[in-house]
Amino acid sequence: MTKIELKNVSVQFNQKRRQITAVNHVSLKIEEGEIFGIVGLSGAGKSTVVRTMNLLQVPTSGHVLIDGQDITHAKGQSLGNIRKKIGMIFQHFNLISNRTIGDNILFALKAANYPKNNRQDRVTELLDLVDLSDKVGDYPANLSGGQKQRVGIARALANNPDILLCDEATSALDVETTEEIINLLEKINRDLKLTIVFITHQMEVAKRLFHRVAVMENGEIVEENETFEIFGKPQHAFTQKLVGRHMNLVVPVELEQKFATGVLLELTYLDDHALEPLIANVSRQIPVLLSITHGKIEYIQGKAIGRLIIHVDGEPAEIKRAIEMITNQVDTLTLLGKGGI
Numbered sequence: 001m002t003k004i005e006l007k008n009v010s011v012q013f014n015q016k017r018r019q020i021t022a023v024n025h026v027s028l029k030i031e032e033g034e035i036f037g038i039v040g041l042s043g044a045g046k047s048t049v050v051r052t053m054n055l056l057q058v059p060t061s062g063h064v065l066i067d068g069q070d071i072t073h074a075k076g077q078s079l080g081n082i083r084k085k086i087g088m089i090f091q092h093f094n095l096i097s098n099r100t101i102g103d104n105i106l107f108a109l110k111a112a113n114y115p116k117n118n119r120q121d122r123v124t125e126l127l128d129l130v131d132l133s134d135k136v137g138d139y140p141a142n143l144s145g146g147q148k149q150r151v152g153i154a155r156a157l158a159n160n161p162d163i164l165l166c167d168e169a170t171s172a173l174d175v176e177t178t179e180e181i182i183n184l185l186e187k188i189n190r191d192l193k194l195t196i197v198f199i200t201h202q203m204e205v206a207k208r209l210f211h212r213v214a215v216m217e218n219g220e221i222v223e224e225n226e227t228f229e230i231f232g233k234p235q236h237a238f239t240q241k242l243v244g245r246h247m248n249l250v251v252p253v254e255l256e257q258k259f260a261t262g263v264l265l266e267l268t269y270l271d272d273h274a275l276e277p278l279i280a281n282v283s284r285q286i287p288v289l290l291s292i293t294h295g296k297i298e299y300i301q302g303k304a305i306g307r308l309i310i311h312v313d314g315e316p317a318e319i320k321r322a323i324e325m326i327t328n329q330v331d332t333l334t335l336l337g338k339g340g341i
């Protein structure tokens with residue numbers, strides 16, 4: 001079932017001299033229970049688009065639907081009820097610094113009129129969920145970044161929402177703490193059946209956490225697919241650049257110059273292809289010299305994406321045969337440099 005739908009949503013900001021189109025005709029469907037990510041560079045419009053989902057940002061045009069219901073023009077009580085169902089966490093946690101951890105969560109419960117007699121139990125339950133029961137009386141300043149974000153998550157879940165919006169929720173954290181938050185979000189997604197929308201510029205996080213990804217550039221969604229497909233077979237030039245930079249298979253100029261003869265090839269192979277003994281097969285059947293100069297296999301959603309840079313040397317006709325044989329066994333083959341042929 002579709003949980004969140006954006007229909008042709010645009011957001012414009014009027015500034016003194018010019019008008020900025022932060023979100024440009026974006027249409028999206030996010031399914032119930034999925035972890036949906038939006039990636040893109042700074043200024044792409046990610047925060048603005050996610051803020052339309054709980055109407056922190058009202059679209060200039062287009063429609064926002066939650067559970068099939070158009071909420072674009074909701075106001076007052078009905079807007080309040082919608083927001084209760086949508087929690088949100090932020091890069092810099094946004095905790096109240098002069099209140100204890102327990103009171104930070106209590107504040108969210110009060111604001112949403114949570115039954116008074118049950119509030120304290122709910123605080124205990126939430127801190128248990130994020131494994132911070134012993135911090136109830138501490139102040140935010142005494143917590144690590146990861147712990148602060150866990151409080152942020154507990155607070156966002158206070159009123160049992162069924163959607164959690166995350167705006168760069170791991171961008172201020174180190175690698176290990178990021179992993180801890182990712183694990184917690186996965187647990188919440190699984191156990192509470194929460195739909196999660198996560199925006200980030202960190203491709204590492206996208207790869208690890210998202211089920212599906214939308215790529216945003218200049219206010220537009222340029223590509224949308226399963227995470228494995230986005231990393232394995234990016235279609236749009238901008239996605240290819242984002243993914244390429246992340247995979248970091250850059251051939252040093254020195255390497256290209258080093259090989260006076262033969263060819264340098266970049267290969268991508270996906271999933272089952274990754275398991276075939278490609279190099280061994282080619283060198284057994286064709287008299288060429290094959291050497292691997294660079295390579296990496298990554299697993300996304302349990303499926304392999306391999307990237308290799310290989311040098312093939314030998315008689316031009318044999319090199320040609322080798323390239324043909326390799327082409328049939330990989331998903332993409334790019335000729336990076338030619339030496340002697």
Ligand SMILES: Nc1ncnc2c1ncn2[C@@H]1O[C@H](COP(=O)(O)OP(=O)(O)OP(=O)(O)O)[C@@H](O)[C@H]1O
Nearest residue numbers: 013020022040041042043044045046047048049201
């Ligand atoms: N309230 C505002 N008033 C005017 N312009 C704004 C406002 N909010 C955002 N913008 C502009 O809209 C564009 C998109 O901003 P947005 O914050 O959505 O990008 P982002 O992808 O979240 O970037 P970042 O990764 O840096 O957080 C930018 O050009 C930004 O300057």
Ligand SMILES: [Mg+2]
Nearest residue numbers: 046047048167
């Ligand atoms: Mg942002």
